[in-house]
Amino acid sequence: MxxxxxxxxxxxxxxxxxxxxxxxxxxxxxxxxxxxxxxxxxxxxxxxxxxxxxxxxxxxxxxxxxxxxxxxxxxxGGPRLTRPHVRGLFFVLGGLILFGLTVRWLGLIVAGPLAMIFGSFASEEVRPVEAVIFAVVMTAFCIGLFKYALGLPIPIVAFM
Amino acid sequence: MDIFSNLAMGFGVAFTLQNIFLCFLGCMIGTLVGVLPGVGPVATIAMLLPITFGLDPTGALIMLAGIYYGAQYGGSTTAILVNIPGEATAVVTVLDGHQMAKQGRAGVALGISAIGSFFAGCVATLFIAAMGAPLTKFAQLFGPAEYFSLMVMGLVFSTVLARGSILKALLMVFLGLLLATVGTDLETGQERVTLGIQQLSDGIDFAPLAMGIFGFAEIIRNLEEPEARDVVRGKIGKLLPSLAEIRQSFPSILRGTAIGGILGILPGNGAVLGPFASYAVEKKIAKDPSRFGKGAIEGVAGPESANNAGAQTAFIPLLTLGIPPNAVMALMVGAMTIHGIIPGPQVMTKNPELFWGMIASMWIGNAMLVIINLPLVGMWVKLLKVPYRLMFPAILIFCAIGIYSINNSVEDVYFTAFFALVGYIMIKLGYEPAPMLLGFVLGKLMEEKLRQALILSRGSFTTFVERPVSGTLLAVALIMLVIAFLPAMNKKREQAFQE
Incomplete structure (x- = not known):
C-alpha cells in the first residue's frame, strides 16, 4: 500500500x-x-x-x-499535481498489452520475452543485453512452472 | 470443551503430507513476497489463484493463508535489514528494528520479532478456535439489517484507518461501491453499466482490479520514485536474544498480542492499526521513552506481535460472518467461491475439516515461519540485492500469466492494464486504493442485504436504527466518523501515522 x-x-x-x-x-x-x-x-x-x-x-x-x-x-489550497511518469506507464502497460495481443496468436514462447523486454525499458537503468537474457531465462522458467508443473492451459508455441 | 477435539481433527487434516507441503510452500512464497518490497500479498495471491485450481479447497486455502501471514513475517525482515517496510504493516518495525541492525544487533531484532510473532500466532490461533463457535452462533442471529450495518461499520473503520484525508478515503469507498454495481442486477437480471461488454455482465472481476491497482500501478510508482536501499552491510550477529532481552520484551509481546488480536477482528482492516497502536503504547509506558527510535527492543517486539496477531484474527470475520475485512481476505472469498464454498457461518458446520484444518495449519505455519525465517535470513538478504530493474519485469510476466490463466481470457489482461492506469491516476491524485477495494468487495453483499432489509421493513430505513444490534453498530460507525472529522483528532491521527 x-x-x-x-x-x-x-x-x-x-x-x-x-x-x-x-x-x-x-x-x-x-x-x-x-x-x-x-x-x-x-x-x-x-x-x-x-x-x-x-x-x-x-x-x-x-x-x-x-x-x-x-x-x-x-x-x-494544497499540494499540486506532479508530472506523471509517462515512460513507466508506456512501457509497463505496453508490455502487458503486448502480452495480451500475442499470447494466443504466437504463444508464451514469444509473448513472454516480448512483454518482458518491452517492459524493461520502463526503467531508466535498463541494460538491453541483460534484459534480453533475463527475459529468455524467466520465460523458460515460467513455461516449466505454469505449463509443466502446474498444467495450466496456456499456449506455449503458436497453435499448440 | 470440544475446542480440543475440533482442534485435534484440524491437526489431523493439516498434518497430511500434502497439506504440510502446501503450508510450507505458502509460507515460503509469502516470506518471499514479504521480503521483496513492492510486491504485496494482494497481487501475489491474485497471481497465484490459478495455481490453486487443481487443489482441494482445504489445501488451496491453507496455501493462500500461508502466503498471507508469511508476508507479514517477511515484511519485518526487510524493515529491519533495509530500512524500508517490505509490507505496509511493518512500517513501525523500521523505526527501532533498523536502528538495532545498525548497532550490529540485526540478528537479535530478527530473533525477537520471530519469537514475538510466533507467540502471537499461537495465541491468535487458540483465540480463533475458541471464538469461532460462539461467534458463529451469534452470527446466526444476524438478519440482513445487521449485516448491512456491520459492513457500514467496517467501511467507516477502513476510512478512518487509511492514510491522508478522510474525505478522500470516504469517497474511495463510494467509488468501490459504485464499481460493484456494474454487472447484472441481482433481482431483475437487468444489465447495469456494462457498456454491452460481455465480460462485464458478471460484474468487474476482482483479480484484474486488484492486480491492476496493487500490482502494476505500484510498479510504475516504484519506478518513478526509486528508493534508496540501505541494506545492512555488517554482520547480522547472533539470532537468539539473551535471557535479559527476552525478559525485557516479554511484556511488550503480551501487550502487542492483545492489542493486535483485538484490532484484527474489526472489519475494515483493523489489523493495520495494531502495530501503530502497540508502538504508541510501548512508548508511552516505557520508563525512558527517549530510547525509542534508537533501537529499543520493545519497539520491535510489541508491534511485530501485534502485526501477526492481527493478521490472524482478521480471519474471524471471514470465517464466522463471511465478511472479508481486507483485500487479502476478499481474495480468500474468491478462492472459496471458486471451490464452491460460500463463506459465512455455515462453513463451520458444513465444512468442519476445512474450518479446523485451516486453523490448525495456521499454527503449523507459524512454527514453520520461525524455521524459514531465521536460518534463511542470509538468502533473503541476497534476494534484497536483486536490482529493481530485473525484479519488475519478472513481476510483470508472472502477473500477466496469472491474470490470463484465471479465466484463460485475454480480455482480463486488458482490463488489468486499464485498472493499472486508473490506479496510477488515483495514486497521483492522492487517493488511497485500500478503502476503494474494500468498498468494491463488500458492495455486492451490501446491496443484497440492503434490499432484503428494506423489503422486510416495507421500505422504511428506521429498521436499521430500531434493531438493537444494527443500531449499535451504526452508532459506533457514526461516532468513529465524527471523532475522526473533529479537527483536533484529525491532527492527532496525522501524527500517529507520521510516527
Missing amino acids: SEQISGEPDKKSGGGLLQDVGAGLFLILISLFFIWQAWSLPLGSLRAMGPGMLPMSIAVIMGIGGAILMTIALVS
Whole structure:
C-alpha cells in the first residue's frame, strides 16, 4: 500500500493543477459517466429497489463529494499535481498489452520475452543485453512452472 | 470443551503430507513476497489463484493463508535489514528494528520479532478456535439489517484507518461501491453499466482490479520514485536474544498480542492499526521513552506481535460472518467461491475439516515461519540485492500469466492494464486504493442485504436504527466518523501515522 502520497508539497511540482481539484474532477467525471449509463434503468421504490437505484444514488453522492473536495482545495489550497511518469506507464502497460495481443496468436514462447523486454525499458537503468537474457531465462522458467508443473492451459508455441 | 477435539481433527487434516507441503510452500512464497518490497500479498495471491485450481479447497486455502501471514513475517525482515517496510504493516518495525541492525544487533531484532510473532500466532490461533463457535452462533442471529450495518461499520473503520484525508478515503469507498454495481442486477437480471461488454455482465472481476491497482500501478510508482536501499552491510550477529532481552520484551509481546488480536477482528482492516497502536503504547509506558527510535527492543517486539496477531484474527470475520475485512481476505472469498464454498457461518458446520484444518495449519505455519525465517535470513538478504530493474519485469510476466490463466481470457489482461492506469491516476491524485477495494468487495453483499432489509421493513430505513444490534453498530460507525472529522483528532491521527 502507498506511503508517499500524503499531503506534503512536492518539489517536482511546477505550477500544476491543485491535486484535490484534479481528484474532485476525477470523481465527478466517473460519477457523470455512471449517471449517464444508469439513466435508463428503473429506480424502483425503497420498498422494492430497482436496478438503477444504487448506481444512481451512489454516483450522485460521490459526485457531490468530489465537488466538495474541489471546493475545499480551491479555497484553502494544497499540494499540486506532479508530472506523471509517462515512460513507466508506456512501457509497463505496453508490455502487458503486448502480452495480451500475442499470447494466443504466437504463444508464451514469444509473448513472454516480448512483454518482458518491452517492459524493461520502463526503467531508466535498463541494460538491453541483460534484459534480453533475463527475459529468455524467466520465460523458460515460467513455461516449466505454469505449463509443466502446474498444467495450466496456456499456449506455449503458436497453435499448440 | 470440544475446542480440543475440533482442534485435534484440524491437526489431523493439516498434518497430511500434502497439506504440510502446501503450508510450507505458502509460507515460503509469502516470506518471499514479504521480503521483496513492492510486491504485496494482494497481487501475489491474485497471481497465484490459478495455481490453486487443481487443489482441494482445504489445501488451496491453507496455501493462500500461508502466503498471507508469511508476508507479514517477511515484511519485518526487510524493515529491519533495509530500512524500508517490505509490507505496509511493518512500517513501525523500521523505526527501532533498523536502528538495532545498525548497532550490529540485526540478528537479535530478527530473533525477537520471530519469537514475538510466533507467540502471537499461537495465541491468535487458540483465540480463533475458541471464538469461532460462539461467534458463529451469534452470527446466526444476524438478519440482513445487521449485516448491512456491520459492513457500514467496517467501511467507516477502513476510512478512518487509511492514510491522508478522510474525505478522500470516504469517497474511495463510494467509488468501490459504485464499481460493484456494474454487472447484472441481482433481482431483475437487468444489465447495469456494462457498456454491452460481455465480460462485464458478471460484474468487474476482482483479480484484474486488484492486480491492476496493487500490482502494476505500484510498479510504475516504484519506478518513478526509486528508493534508496540501505541494506545492512555488517554482520547480522547472533539470532537468539539473551535471557535479559527476552525478559525485557516479554511484556511488550503480551501487550502487542492483545492489542493486535483485538484490532484484527474489526472489519475494515483493523489489523493495520495494531502495530501503530502497540508502538504508541510501548512508548508511552516505557520508563525512558527517549530510547525509542534508537533501537529499543520493545519497539520491535510489541508491534511485530501485534502485526501477526492481527493478521490472524482478521480471519474471524471471514470465517464466522463471511465478511472479508481486507483485500487479502476478499481474495480468500474468491478462492472459496471458486471451490464452491460460500463463506459465512455455515462453513463451520458444513465444512468442519476445512474450518479446523485451516486453523490448525495456521499454527503449523507459524512454527514453520520461525524455521524459514531465521536460518534463511542470509538468502533473503541476497534476494534484497536483486536490482529493481530485473525484479519488475519478472513481476510483470508472472502477473500477466496469472491474470490470463484465471479465466484463460485475454480480455482480463486488458482490463488489468486499464485498472493499472486508473490506479496510477488515483495514486497521483492522492487517493488511497485500500478503502476503494474494500468498498468494491463488500458492495455486492451490501446491496443484497440492503434490499432484503428494506423489503422486510416495507421500505422504511428506521429498521436499521430500531434493531438493537444494527443500531449499535451504526452508532459506533457514526461516532468513529465524527471523532475522526473533529479537527483536533484529525491532527492527532496525522501524527500517529507520521510516527
